[in-house]
Amino acid sequence: MRRGGCLDWTEILRRGGVPEPPGREEALQPVVRQWRARLRKRKGSQEIEEKIEARAYHVALAECRQRFKDYSIILLKEWTQS
Numbered sequence: 001m002r003r004g005g006c007l008d009w010t011e012i013l014r015r016g017g018v019p020e021p022p023g024r025e026e027a028l029q030p031v032v033r034q035w036r037a038r039l040r041k042r043k044g045s046q047e048i049e050e051k052i053e054a055r056a057y058h059v060a061l062a063e064c065r066q067r068f069k070d071y072s073i074i075l076l077k078e079w080t081q082s
Contacts (some may be wrong), residue, residue, distance in 0.1 A: 034079035035060040039071035051079060 014020075035052045037060070048071070054060035057076070064073055 030055045036075070036077055036079045037064050037068075037073060038075040039064070039068050040074050042070055042072055047074070 032053050032055055035054060035057070037050045037052055038047065039050065040047050050064075050068075052060050052063055054063055057078075061073070061076055064076060
């Protein structure tokens with residue numbers, strides 16, 4: 001009944017016969033958002049634009065730095081359908 005020193009309320013409610021609320025599983029899933037990254041080649045003037053899927057800004061930034069090592073990040077913002 002204890003998990004990591006804390007009470008496991010999900011287990012307590014399940015044993016008590018309380019049903020899971022509808023939509024709980026979907027609500028627990030991390031929200032993945034789309035980010036627009038505009039990058040410029042470090043040696044040269046070539047610019048590219050990429051769409052990155054990540055749950056938060058810092059995750060998108062880390063992925064940009066990892067995937068595009070030869071590029072400088074010009075812009076990184078949440079993708080909007082406009």
